[in-house]
Amino acid sequence: VLQIVTWTGIYGLSFVxxxxxxxxxxxxxxxxxxxxxxxxxxxxxxxxxxxxxxxxSGDTLDVRLVQTNIPLDQPWKKPASDDLLNELGALSTREATKTRLVVWPETPAPFYLNEDKDFRSRMQQIAKKLGAYFLVGYIDAIGEGPTNSAALLNPQGQVVSRYDKMHLVPFGEYVPFKRLLFFAESLTRQVGDFMPGTDYTLSPLDQHRIATAICYESIFPDLVRQFVKRGSELIVVITNDGWFGESSAPFQHLRMGVVRSVENRRYMVRVANTGISAIIDPYGRIVGRTPISVRMVLDGTVRYRSDRTFYTEYGDVFAYANALAAAAIAVAAVYDRRRFRGRERKHVRRTH
Structure with missing residues (x-):
């Protein structure tokens, strides 16, 4: 039944x-x-x-998913930070295979690719050592505000694309209606003040194009659909679900990614800081996954696709049609009720 979402989107599953x-x-x-x-x-x-x-599907792509498993209380002073990055670098490049794309998760730490020369050098070394493209999450900026970003480095260590997260987490990455909530400043002081991105960035990888969604952007069908409609042949999701521990949330977040894959008939490479990292095929089958709270890599193979589903092309037509049908039924019911009352009044007048 999951396959109907290629036509109806997630609302078709709800309807069934x-x-x-x-x-x-x-x-x-x-x-x-x-x-x-x-x-x-x-x-x-x-x-x-x-x-x-x-x-x-089309051409193959060998991928390496690096589940960094960085705890929330990780110290970021030297030498602890250096030790961690040394370990993650070794993990990412161990047993160098034919990997063409390496992916780290959404940044769970103060990683600054542009401002921190040491961090940038480490990331470039990983790409060069593997001779692979390297997608990494980090903190950047738009104007004076920070952004939750992802950069794709080519095998020479050069940044070839950057994506800034567009759909920020309210009360996590920004405060909505900040002026109206001035009285709650003590409660919102610790909330981030990130700036949203504005572009559906497609990253070049050899002769293909891939898209990156960050964290809970993957729960929004239309956002992911727009990437594919613009030409993405592969969906990459990077996230940090460490906030949820071993609750049901990481599993639910993974299942949402499954639906996005089927809606658009695309492979998905999903990399989470603490898990669950997974490779999902265009029919919703999880062909590889990691456990929660384990620092490890997952190697696998995905395929590019360039076809478009009805849902990719036209979006939530099914949902809109249902809304219109419900509205029409409601209007018809109101009209019938008024007409019935009008007949009753005429009947009462005649009997009197």
Whole structure:
């Protein structure tokens, strides 16, 4: 049933879930075996329905996902910071293979690629040693404000693209309605004051183009869709879910990435600081994943795709159609009620 999102988006799944649950609820209330049976039959069909019309993908890309597992209380004074970066550098380059793209997660630390020469040199060394492209999260700036950014370095260590996170986390990366919330300054003082990006950046990788979404941007279908519609052949998501520990949140965040992959029929490379890092294929199958809270690398192979789904091309048409249908039904119900009341009044007048 997940495959319907290539046409309907995530709202199609919600529609199916609501419809099936309504069948079961109606059958239970009216003690109707027919309705209950219909609900059970739909569930069985959706459960065992195979993936239909699976099409092959394009060129391959060997990737290395580096799950840095940097704790929230990591000290950033030397020599502790140097020791950590030395370990992560060795982890990223160990057993050098045919990896073409190395990915670090959303920055969980004060990493400054442009301002910190030592950090920049370390990142360049990783790219050069592996002879691979290297995507890394870091803190940059737009004007006088900081940005949550990701840079792609080529195998020579040169920055070839930069993406600034557009959809910031309210009360985490910025304070919405800051002027109206002046009275809560003591509560919002520790909140970041990041600046949002404005461009759907596509990064060049050999003869292909890839897109990067940062953290919870992956929960927004239209944002990810716009990257693919503009020509992205691969989706990369970098995130830091360390704030959630081993709760259900990292698992839920991963499942949202699964839906984004299917909606747009793209491979997804998902790298999380503390996990779950994963490689997801265009049909929602998780072909490789890591456990939570383990510092490790995950090597795998993905494929580029350039085709577009109906959802990629037209977006939430299904949702808008449902909203219009609901509005039309509501208007029709109001109109029928008024017409019925008008008939009642005429009938009362005639009888008197």
């Amino acid at each position: 879930a609501t419809a099936v649950n309504s069948l079961i609820a109606y059958g239970a209330i009216h003690r109707s075996k027919a309705w209950l049976g219909a609900g059970a039959l739909v569930i069985a069909i959706l459960w065992f329905l195979p993936i239909l019309g699976e099409t092959p």
